[in-house]
Amino acid sequence: MNLSDIADQYADRFLEKYSQRLLPSQLKALNAIRGCRTPASGMTLLECNGCQLREQKPLSCGHRHCNRCQNTDTSEWLQRQRQKLLPVEYFMVTF
Template identity: 40%
Template sequence: MSSVALALRVHAPEYLERFGDRVPLGHRKVLGCITRCRTGELGGVQFQCDSCGSDHWVGRSCGNRHCPNCQKNKTSDWLAKQTDRLLPVHHFLVTFTVPEELRSLLRSNQREGYAAILLVAAKRSAT
């Protein structure tokens, strides 16, 4: 089964080796939590089935707020709440790619930069 945790278990070591100290400590902690979630590295719980008497071992969850496994229910609840608030109109996503040379300027002047991008897009769509 494919999962974010599995992808991180495979690729995070190489990512951390490549970028090393440039990865903030908080990000490294999150990666560590998610990659250990439900693997047994955080301990586990043993359950016994009332019907058949079989023992079932389950690895503990990390509980990290960034973990998609641990926060799945909260995410679903949040998404349902947001969906209920949507207007009954068609929605779509627009993605703007900014040239690399302008990205740092845009990050430091977001209000003006995004306003300019949307203004240009509106003018182009009107023609």
């Protein structure tokens, strides 16, 4: 299940209850996530030069809070952090 599916399923009830408290930026994030990779975000045309196959794909929203759009950036960041680790066992001590 994607975050956009959850947002679609509960948006009406959520907005009914909290719309007066939401900041414009929060409403913008909710709408971006709901429309990510749907025709609402726009479409791009992909065409194969070899076989002339044409296909339209929906665009991503690009919002910084969208888990679909930020998954690649997050994965790359995690990989960079893993490369910095020393080849030893780690543990946490709390005082």
